[in-house]
Amino acid sequence: MFTEQKRRICMPPVLFCFLLGSLWETSAAQIRYSIPEEMEKGSFVGNIASDLGLEVRVLSQLGARIVSRGKKQHFALNVRNGSLVIGERIDREELCAQSTQCLLNFNVLIEDKLKIYSVEVEIIDIxxxxxxxxxxxxxxxxxxxxxxxxxxxxxxxxxxxxxxxxxxxxxxxxxxxxxxxxxxxxxxxxxxxxxxxxxxxxxxxxxxxxxxxxxxxxxxxxxxxxxxxxxxxxxNDNAPVFTQPIYTVNVPENVLQGTTLLTVNATDADEGINSQVRYFLVKIPGKTSQIFQLNSVTGELLTLQNLDYEEAEFHEMEVEAQDGLGLRSRAKIHVTVVDMND
The missing domain is CATH 2.60.40.60 (Cadherins)
Incomplete structure (x- = not known):
């Protein structure tokens, strides 16, 4: 009996939501703008009212507002003049790194007309x-x-x-x-x-x-x-020579910190101090340099942090062998992170 009563209470809102959802109309036409990055807050992007075919004086009366998925509100709608403006500074490199194209997508919701318009803004690199x-x-x-x-x-x-x-x-x-x-x-x-x-x-x-x-x-x-x-x-007329040009290893993502993944090795045909080889990771930007450490004497590659397959499936580094008087050679290290059921 309790279950039956609960159904009577819940069914009308569910039905109402279904009917309301069927009434929303998404505009097939997509509005697109192109702007350079680093524009000042409040800068003009485009005339939304004109592009949607709406009169400025009724834009606020129709309950127009921007709906976006991200936490940051990069754009704002000025309902007094119908314009789309910069809501906060946009850094293309922060958003899209070195991707060829950088697009921001959001919707303009017209509540009274039950319409949603799709807007796409291309961020041009400066x-x-x-x-x-x-x-x-x-x-x-x-x-x-x-x-x-x-x-x-x-x-x-x-x-x-x-x-x-x-x-x-x-x-x-x-x-x-x-x-x-x-x-x-x-x-x-x-x-x-x-x-x-x-x-x-x-x-x-x-x-x-x-x-x-x-x-x-x-x-x-x-x-x-x-x-x-x-x-x-x-x-010193002989540079160190690595035993192989590329060192590869597959590592499960749950490997313990401090684990030795592989050992690189280079030999030098000289004698004395000229034959003493030390190893160094070539300086690289980003997180990879914080995850691994190379023992300069033994050539052992160790983990400094936990690996995460979901964050990075593959790491590529260059290792350098240098002898006592500074002659150098390089090889590559490829570390493939194996996904575990974590």
């Missing part, structure tokens, strides 16, 4: 970030016995902008001994290599000071610089 290096000074140690034509990897510059506003190239300050080559990795990421053009003589010049400039293609062009300090060394 050149608000210059390329930057993680290190202000890059140190290289090169033996005077190094043959001309030898290439030396340099640190990348990073630019969170996209398209022409992102990193486009590098330039090296004029000098007698070195030139610069620029290569592209996957996804168009550009990285520089320093090329020895003329043999070095430690007795003639033991230190070389160079300037590396990274530039983008925005208007105006923005750039960032890093100093290169080249120290000329005696006699």
């Amino acid at each position: 050149n608000d970030n210059p390329p930057h290096f993680l290190l202000e000074e890059l140190e290289l140690k090169i033996s005077e016995t190094t043959a001309p034509g030898t290439q030396h990897l340099l640190e990348n510059a990073y630019d969170p902008d996209v398209g022409l506003n992102s990193l486009q190239g590098y330039e090296l300050s004029p000098n007698r001994h070195f030139s610069l080559q620029v290569h592209s990795r996957a996804k168009g990421v550009k990285y520089p290599e320093l090329v020895l053009e003329r043999a070095l003589d430690r007795e003639d010049e033991s230190i070389h000071h160079l300037m590396l400039t990274a530039w983008d293609g925005g208007e105006p062009i923005r750039s960032g610089t890093a100093r290169i300090l080249v120290t000329v060394l005696d006699g």
